[in-house]
Amino acid sequence: MNSFPIIRVITKLLIPYILLFGLYVQFHGDFGPGGGFQAGVIFAAALILYGLVYGLPAVHKVAPPKVIEKLTALGLLVYAGTGLACMLLGGNFLDYDMLNHGFLTELPAALDFLPGDKPHHFLPEGQHLGIFLVELGVGITVTAVMTMIFYAFAGRERVTT
């Protein structure tokens, strides 16, 4: 792909927006369409696009395979860990109501000078926090697995018969 300047330039222009859109889909998934599965795939699509245009060594520098392998497990651990945290706080597995906390849920008095509408929830709590963490776990796992599968296919050499 090195000999196609248009593709290289357009890719460089597009990738930041794809990543930004992935983040939006991930963290806005409770309010609009979206969530961990979609965000993970979009993130992986950005990495795969980079790998297709600039070659496998370039994308290995951005997202090293060793890190990606660990991230697959990390996402699942974040998910299961959220459930276990709920158990440790005295509820059932994945009972997010246990995650209620009083820390910074309202706007602190020190920030009263800020103009405009005051945010209703300053930090998410309870169900919102639980859904946030769980979707984060799903997003990490899906991104990592999709990228890892792409690495596995792209790193394979064609056999001659």
Added chain:
Amino acid sequence: MTEILGLYNYWIVIFLMMTGFYIVIARENLIKTIIGLNIFQTSVFLLYITMGKVTHGTAPILKASHGGESHGVEGHGADHGHELHVAAEGHVDLGVDAVKEVYSNPIPSVLMLTAIVVGIATTALALALVVRIREEYGTIEEDEILEMDRNS
């Protein structure tokens, strides 16, 4: 006529499903078989999503409401009393704007959402197996592979 209009979605889905089925059983190329399975799978997604649609409904994303009180009601059949109750409450809160929203069913969406991502994971696994088969046998045609297995 109403029969046709009410059911044509299912018939289209069945047509797509059977096309995928045909590819799976009639073609002997392994990649073509996986493509057939994919088409079959997508038609199953479409079947579920079709069943979840409610006429004049909208996507199951509730309208922002005041104080966490929802005015969304989905479906007409089951709990008429409750529905009227909510609608009346909405009338008090919002006046003219309290038109009852009808939402399509979110449950098929949830089921298919996870199914799609699991589907790509299993497809990737199948494709990886195809790559390994090509490396071992030198072909991805099913009958040639079976022939080699018989001769060995």
Added chain:
Amino acid sequence: MMDFIVIPILALLAATAVTVARIRNLWAAVMFTGIYSFLSASWMLILDAPDVAFTEAAVGAGITTILMLATLSLTPRRQRKSGRLSSEDFEERPSKSPLVPLLIVTITGCALVYGTFDMPHFGDPNAPIQVYPNPSFVEKSQPDMHGLPNVVTAVLASYRGYDTLGETAVIFTAGIAVLLILRKNTDDQSSSESQSVTGENA
């Protein structure tokens, strides 16, 4: 009004599926599969499932196509001496008589169509799927979730949290399995590299 959008999409879906079944060039078949996924995503959007449409467009039209193309590039029918492959190297062999499969498919399809006559009509608000479980869970979800409006996310991550944990585990397992199948060569390489590095150190 919506019919003017729906009917062409459905016609294109059917045409694309038949083309995939008939075409023998595998590259073209893979590209048509991507188109098929994209068309079905459009239809899902019309059927009020934006989350699913989103996922189908990203997964079906994006990642699946790329993975299939990667597989194709690894599995040509024969290797040319020059190293460059043409599209002929990715053609299926002509299939045998399609009569028996066609017969099976027709019979199965007719049986399924016969089954649809008992189905609730499209968009019927009193269909069993809309009435059971009690639809009021949609309105209850907002106080339950502290006002998060997307019911699909609420059901996915909270009400059916166990299920989604299982799905995530399935994806994780599939990723590990692909690595186990495809990563043999690179592993050997890295282990031999590490051996040589330790050999130099010694």
